[in-house]
Amino acid sequence: MPRQLLLATRNDGKVREIRELIGVAKGAEILSAADFPEIPEPFEDGATFMDNARSKALCYAEQSGLLSLADDSGLIVDALGGRPGVMSARYAPTSAERNNKLLVELEGIRDNERTARFVCAMALARPGRIAATAEGVLEGTIERESRGSHGFGYDPVFHVAELGCALAEAPAAIKNTISHRAKALQAMLPLLLRELGITP
Ligand code: IMP
Secondary structure, three states, rough: OEEEEEEOOOHOOOOOHHHHHHOOOOOOOEEEEOOOOOOOOOOOOOOOOHHHHHHHHHHHHHHHEEEEEEEEEEEHHHHOOOHHHHHHHHHOOOOOHHHHHHHHHOOOOOOHOOOOEEEEEEEEEEEEEEEEEEEEEEEEEEOOOOOOOOOOOHHHEEOOOOOOHHHHHHHHHHHHHHHHHHHHHHHHHHHHHHOOOOOO
């Protein structure tokens, strides 16, 4: 029986990124939620990123019968008491409006109080049980205006000190080495390979 892994997402960017990272999983067939259109996308109403990742992974594993990997991510802003957090995708209707709303909410906030972080929680599930979890974090600060055109979401307003620029000013290849998603995936990789029965 082929070794199969289902990525519980319809986001092409995430599928590509994860496929590249687990390219070492030789012989494993990597499927995505797009291969299972009959599985309804679960509503993300958990209190934490990990709650959402766990329930998404369990839902896809249960309905497909396959080992399933799910993630949930978002932006935590300290000056906003952790908002937008798990509501990051729903903070405002469009990406531009979300970034604008964030800049307006932070007007008058001093540089040293503009700290924020991207968080990515990942969960790996078999039908009925969680097999492994991992988390990745990227620290930064909120810019005073949008910068750059790479990436997506909050990247134009997220300043990364180690890059000396906004995340949207860095090419994808750079972002993918330091991102919260890359870090979560790196942490998950040995557990994932073990679960697939692959020796790295
Ligand atoms: P989800 O993990 O697809 O549910 O993403 C939640 C939301 O968090 C996205 O819609 C973005 O607004 C934001 N987000 C997550 N990761 C990133 C990132 O790498 N850059 C910018 N925004 C992100």
